[in-house]
Amino acid sequence: MKKFINHVDQVLHESLSGLQAAHADILTVHFDPTFVRRTAPRPGKVALISGGGTGHEPLHAGFVGKGMLDAACTGQVFTSPTPDQMLAAAESVHTGAGVLFIVKNYAGDSMNFQMASEMLDIENAIVMVNDDVAVQNSTHTTGRRGVAGTLVVEKIVGAAAETGLDLAQCKAVGDRVNRATASMGVAFTSCTVPAAGRATFDIDDDEMEFGVGIHGEPGRRREPVRPAQAIVDELLDCILTDLNPAPGANVLLHVNGFGATPLMELYLLHHCAGKTLAARGVNVVRSLVGNYTTALDMAGASLTVTLMDPELLQLWDAPVRTASLNWS
Amino acid sequence: MKKFINHVDQVLHESLSGLQAAHADILTVHFDPTFVRRTAPRPGKVALISGGGTGHEPLHAGFVGKGMLDAACTGQVFTSPTPDQMLAAAESVHTGAGVLFIVKNYAGDSMNFQMASEMLDIENAIVMVNDDVAVQNSTHTTGRRGVAGTLVVEKIVGAAAETGLDLAQCKAVGDRVNRATASMGVAFTSCTVPAAGRATFDIDDDEMEFGVGIHGEPGRRREPVRPAQAIVDELLDCILTDLNPAPGANVLLHVNGFGATPLMELYLLHHCAGKTLAARGVNVVRSLVGNYTTALDMAGASLTVTLMDPELLQLWDAPVRTASLNWS
Known part of the structure; x- marks a missing residue:
């Protein structure tokens, strides 16, 4: 294992210390x-809290700031944070308008956030994100997994909360974005968890994992690598089958890298996806391309499509100022 | 070779098409x-043009937009663009105040931009960036290489041009930032150029290339991987020996990933670098952490330090709106 670390036990502490030092104006x-x-x-605003295992950076800590999250609870790599972290975060950032937890659907996260929700002495609710259409149940999940669409939920609900929507309204927006969002990805390589010290799975030099999860969990099948356009077409087939967009639907297209895929290839995927969506009568009205929901050093990428309406579009466009998503 | 591509010959065209589709409001x-x-x-502003081989994304095309570059000339992967590209770009974006070329010091880029500079029938100048302190001459270079510090030059000169500085003043700012900037990096893995189809160099499972270039060129030596703090300390030793900062100097610290290094590790490097700089009496007043000057899928990272004064600080902080660097 070759990584920039000092001691395996100190990775999270030292990394978060660097995050703090680099972004002291934000977080x-x-x-x-x-x-x-x-x-x-911001006083009087619904407090938005997300979190999960680390190793997916910039998700979630990189999305803490104005227009997005109020707090992110960080577990060890690929390990759920615990209820005490969630309770402390909620006590720290709530300002009287309640707390909304945004949670990726994995067994550990779901259980711990549910427990925190029940223990917390502040009005609160949970938005459960399950945008991955690859598999119904998986290694760490009952039901679909929450993957790169979580960013879209966090951004849009973040903007909704800034406009003054109350807890129930924010939860409704979050649930609506989750239903309007579908994702699926492929991996070319495994990832290496620092504490494990070796690749999470083995994969041949000419193979890809189709429908992979963001912890390297199996997807639908293992198969030879295909041209980018063929990969994109099948991913979009799965995604559009789930979303069933009306003719002329407006969508956000998010091309997400898993960590080790060059930006050059992610833009190439965006080009391929744009062609296919146009041919299917779907309009890409907003785009986000980059490594946002990663699996450490995994090579691979996912596509996320969100059906947009004028309200969601306005919320997506609203200013955001975080370490890793920033526009005005 | 596992990459998201259709045909090797079409990588650049399809990737740039995706870039255009994703950022039609900017470029x-x-x-x-x-x-x-x-x-x-912007009419009346000095036009800033950079460029080079692709494979370093987001550098340079991701930095085209308000507050930074007016144009970027993109060669094939790791291959200099040609003078006809530079001349066409200059004709396309100049608005009467002259053209400033910002060029990384590599033999091909230097020759081609010099040729374009001489052929161009518009007042122009060149800022040559050579921030890499690892080696004096190298595989593709006479003199030091231009690496991640190029972003700092492009950002600061971009802001200077927006304030209305003339061509000579913009060149002076660029040369000054280049002199105030030093970088050095290490690689854990090679990178794979699509047209080559195999790793640029071989490296053992426990080795790193200390002082690597952004095309995978050799640095100072090959050696066993060391703890992050030890790597950072030696990189900063080389950088600070070159810059020779006064006690209490204010600096920008840029931790740059080469493409496949998780953000978690880059923040950990920032933490290590911050500790060492503090111990040496240097104040980190601005930070930038992420994969900005990459070498395709290479795992590794570099540190860049720029000595800042109040003028440079103001220019660094000025608004920028590009595909990959965005703040207000």
């Missing part, structure tokens, strides 16, 4: 229990 | 000759 890191919080939560 | 791609231009150049 503050709290240790023991560990969470990343917006430096200046 | 326009011109083909034959190929360059990426700001959609709306």
